[in-house]
Amino acid sequence: MNESRPKSMSAFWMPFTNNRDFKADPRLLVSAEGMYYKDVDGNQILDGTAGLWCVPCGHAQPKIVSAVSEMVKQLDFAPTFQMGHPAAFDLAERLMDYTNHKFGHVFYTNSGSEAVDTALKIALAYHKARGEGGRTRLIGRERGYHGVGFGGLSVGGIGPNRKHFGPLLTGVDHLPHTHNLLKNAFSRGEPDFGVELADELERLVALHDASTIAAVIIEPVSGSTGVLVPPKGYLKRLREICTKHGILLIFDEVITGFGRLTTPFAADYFDVEPDLMTTAKGLTNGVIPMGAVFSKKFIHDAFMEAPAGIELFHGYTYSGHPVACAAALATLDIFQDQQILEHAKGMQAYWEDAVHALKGLPHVIDLRTIGLIAGIELEPIPGKPGARAYQALKKAFADGILIRTTGDIIALSPPLILEKQHIDELFGKLTNVLKNLD
Numbered sequence: 001m002n003e004s005r006p007k008s009m010s011a012f013w014m015p016f017t018n019n020r021d022f023k024a025d026p027r028l029l030v031s032a033e034g035m036y037y038k039d040v041d042g043n044q045i046l047d048g049t050a051g052l053w054c055v056p057c058g059h060a061q062p063k064i065v066s067a068v069s070e071m072v073k074q075l076d077f078a079p080t081f082q083m084g085h086p087a088a089f090d091l092a093e094r095l096m097d098y099t100n101h102k103f104g105h106v107f108y109t110n111s112g113s114e115a116v117d118t119a120l121k122i123a124l125a126y127h128k129a130r131g132e133g134g135r136t137r138l139i140g141r142e143r144g145y146h147g148v149g150f151g152g153l154s155v156g157g158i159g160p161n162r163k164h165f166g167p168l169l170t171g172v173d174h175l176p177h178t179h180n181l182l183k184n185a186f187s188r189g190e191p192d193f194g195v196e197l198a199d200e201l202e203r204l205v206a207l208h209d210a211s212t213i214a215a216v217i218i219e220p221v222s223g224s225t226g227v228l229v230p231p232k233g234y235l236k237r238l239r240e241i242c243t244k245h246g247i248l249l250i251f252d253e254v255i256t257g258f259g260r261l262t263t264p265f266a267a268d269y270f271d272v273e274p275d276l277m278t279t280a281k282g283l284t285n286g287v288i289p290m291g292a293v294f295s296k297k298f299i300h301d302a303f304m305e306a307p308a309g310i311e312l313f314h315g316y317t318y319s320g321h322p323v324a325c326a327a328a329l330a331t332l333d334i335f336q337d338q339q340i341l342e343h344a345k346g347m348q349a350y351w352e353d354a355v356h357a358l359k360g361l362p363h364v365i366d367l368r369t370i371g372l373i374a375g376i377e378l379e380p381i382p383g384k385p386g387a388r389a390y391q392a393l394k395k396a397f398a399d400g401i402l403i404r405t406t407g408d409i410i411a412l413s414p415p416l417i418l419e420k421q422h423i424d425e426l427f428g429k430l431t432n433v434l435k436n437l438d
Helices: 019-024 062-074 086-098 112-129 150-155 195-208 234-245 266-270 297-304 322-337 340-356 387-398 420-435
Strands: 029-033 036-039 044-047 105-109 137-141 172-175 213-218 248-252 276-279 291-295 364-370 373-378 404-406 409-412
Touching: 044 420, 062 322, 086 105, 086 322, 105 112, 105 297, 112 150, 112 213, 112 248, 112 276, 112 291, 112 297, 137 150, 137 195, 150 172, 172 195, 195 213, 195 234, 213 234, 234 248, 291 297, 322 340, 340 364, 340 373, 340 420, 373 387, 387 404, 387 409, 387 420
Parallel strands: 137 172, 137 213, 213 248, 248 276
Antiparallel strands: 029 036, 036 044, 105 291, 276 291, 364 373, 373 409, 404 409
């Protein structure tokens, strides 16, 4: 791969990026291994974000590299419409094992956005298959992020992501978010205040009638909006209300899945079982794009009771791509062989203490931690929302650490293989950054 600066950067329209600002002073990564990237100037950059939440096992894992290389040589592509290949079925069985068989089936996609739209379509079609076609309403949550498809944007609750694209889907409503700086600031793990916000779902049921509502979709921990951790008991209460009214509960675990909370999924951490669960990112350790929707057996079985023929008119050209399956199988091996989750659990307390040691630094108005995630909320510059955190991102990269920002919140989610010296390096440099912000 080219490790020198590109001759021109004008043709690439970059996603979720201030293109003009970036191209005036680009941050170019050319290689990665373990916990570190290398930039185009040869500097090491400590990865404080697991790429984009998606590299739980660290970069350039030899087993994944080998598995991908071998599959490209053996089977570079195979369709899964009326065809199949062994790796897709092998991976599905392994994934059922990884969930401890809490789910019965898996449907492959190519990204988190596609996984969300797939789960929403499955929910709608499920109710129709069982004679409740009037259940068409979808309930999301304010400040929720569910990708960039029209379905995900519609149930999502981040204003800037929605406002440019028209009315989106009809028949969608939103629960309130649970973030409360006044009562929950500087919480470690689940905050104490806010369980009653789950009862807002009862208000929406009373407004729309349960017979019209197909599904509720939420992130167990809202990542992209700035690490919003659910209050104690909140998710269990949502589960109870959904069960009471026959509404499907969908967990969007694109970020939290595959170890981010030191458990296989957030559903395990919170001991709450959704009916459908969307995943991507860590599924292949970020090496090959892939997503997956996990489904309870009763949902799948409702489709199988239809007359003979195609049961679900949905899918993607690259669903269950053989190279992606190879990467995912190797990733699951690494989780087991290298005891990734056990190691992450061992780092959790040290990580939490390092995050909360930032309290009292300039502009820091909240710190939130759960698993190996951190949210560091900064006081905005008046009239310039997001500017202070963006300045932090630039300074951090110049100092050799990769962080992510959303609004005026710094979100951290390192590879789960990190050691104490990486935590010390990350927060030592971040402390210096925070002390020198405008």
